[in-house]
Structure formats: C-alpha cells, structure tokens
Amino acid sequence: MIEYLQRTARYNQWMNQKLYEKVQLLSTEDIAKGRGAFFDSILGTLNHILVGDLIWFHRFSTSKACKAHLESMKDMPCPKSLDELLFTDIRALCEQRELMDKIILNFSQTWNEAMLQADIRYRDMKANKCQRTLNELLQHLFNHQTHHRGQVTTLLSQAGIDPEATDLLVWMMEEG
Numbered sequence: 001m002i003e004y005l006q007r008t009a010r011y012n013q014w015m016n017q018k019l020y021e022k023v024q025l026l027s028t029e030d031i032a033k034g035r036g037a038f039f040d041s042i043l044g045t046l047n048h049i050l051v052g053d054l055i056w057f058h059r060f061s062t063s064k065a066c067k068a069h070l071e072s073m074k075d076m077p078c079p080k081s082l083d084e085l086l087f088t089d090i091r092a093l094c095e096q097r098e099l100m101d102k103i104i105l106n107f108s109q110t111w112n113e114a115m116l117q118a119d120i121r122y123r124d125m126k127a128n129k130c131q132r133t134l135n136e137l138l139q140h141l142f143n144h145q146t147h148h149r150g151q152v153t154t155l156l157s158q159a160g161i162d163p164e165a166t167d168l169l170v171w172m173m174e175e176g
Contacts, residue, residue, distance in 0.1 A: 031090050
C-alpha cells in the first residue's frame with residue numbers, strides 16, 4: 001500500500017502541474033467565469049481541490065502519528081468551508097498548489113505501515129466526530145483530487161483548451 005500511495009502522490013503532483021499549465025493558457029476572466037460547475041468556475045474548482053487538501057492535512061497534522069512530519073502545515077491557510085475561495089489570482093493559487101504538493105510528497109516519504117494504519121480522529125465540516133485510518137483518508141484525498149481535476153478538464157475542454165491525456169498510465173510511461 002505504501003508504494004501505491006507514494007506513486008499516487010507523485011502522479012498527483014504531475015497532474016496538478018499539467019493542469020495548471022493548461023489553465024494558465026486562459027485569460028483571468030475565463031478562469032473565473034461561471035460555467036455552472038459544482039464550484040462554478042475553473043478557479044472555484046481548483047480552489048476547492050486545494051481547500052480539501054488543506055483541511056485534511058491540518059487534520060493529519062494534529063494526530064500523534066503524523067504531527068512530527070507535518071510541522072510545515074502551521075504556515076498554511078486553514079480554510080473554514082469547502083467552497084472558500086482562498087485565491088482569486090491563478091498565479092498565487094498555483095504557487096500554493098505547488099507548495100501543497102511538495103508537502104504531500106515529503107510526507108509520503110515518511111509513511112510506514114504503522115503510520116498508515118494509525119487512526120486519525122477529526123471533526124467533519126458539520127462538527128461530527130469521525131475516525132478513519134490514515135491509509136483510508138489518503139485514498140480519499142487522492143480520489144477527491146482526481147474527481148475534481150476531471151471536472152476541470154471538462155471545463156477546459158468547454159473553454160477550447162485540450163487538457164491532453166490525464167491517465168495514470170500515461171504518467172507511469174513518462175516516469176519510466
């Protein structure tokens with residue numbers, strides 16, 4: 001499982017870089033344009049992906065199993081809602097995305113079986129007490145990103161930008 005999750009973390013970074021390059025081909029207005037998506041625009045959807053990561057990583061950073069490895073989270077924004085628009089400027093959002101992806105990759109190098117099986121206790125967005133293993137929550141985090149990046153690729157296509165191949169297998173062939 002460790003190898004799979006680490007591979008997913010690397011793919012995640014690659015896909016985010018690729019997607020942001022494509023998004024930045026659009027004008028500021030087109031990036032922020034309401035398109036009827038769940039988070040309205042490309043900008044809103046990209047912010048939501050980052051917000052989700054930030055929320056999860058702040059939760060991870062408070063657990064005994066992860067705390068020592070996520071001290072850098074103290075300097076990261078702490079969103080209060082899933083639709084919070086942290087950044088209205090795509091370049092600032094891109095910089096924060098790159099920083100978050102580095103945190104994810106660095107964290108992935110610390111994983112071991114005991115850590116992945118550790119229970120993470122947290123409160124969901126409705127303040128309900130929850131508990132899941134880090135392994136399960138990382139799978140959710142990466143799946144969440146993939147889901148919403150798929151929405152962004154659709155929005156890019158509608159805006160006339162070809163997102164090109166996004167498959168994990170394409171990345172695996174490039175990685176070697």
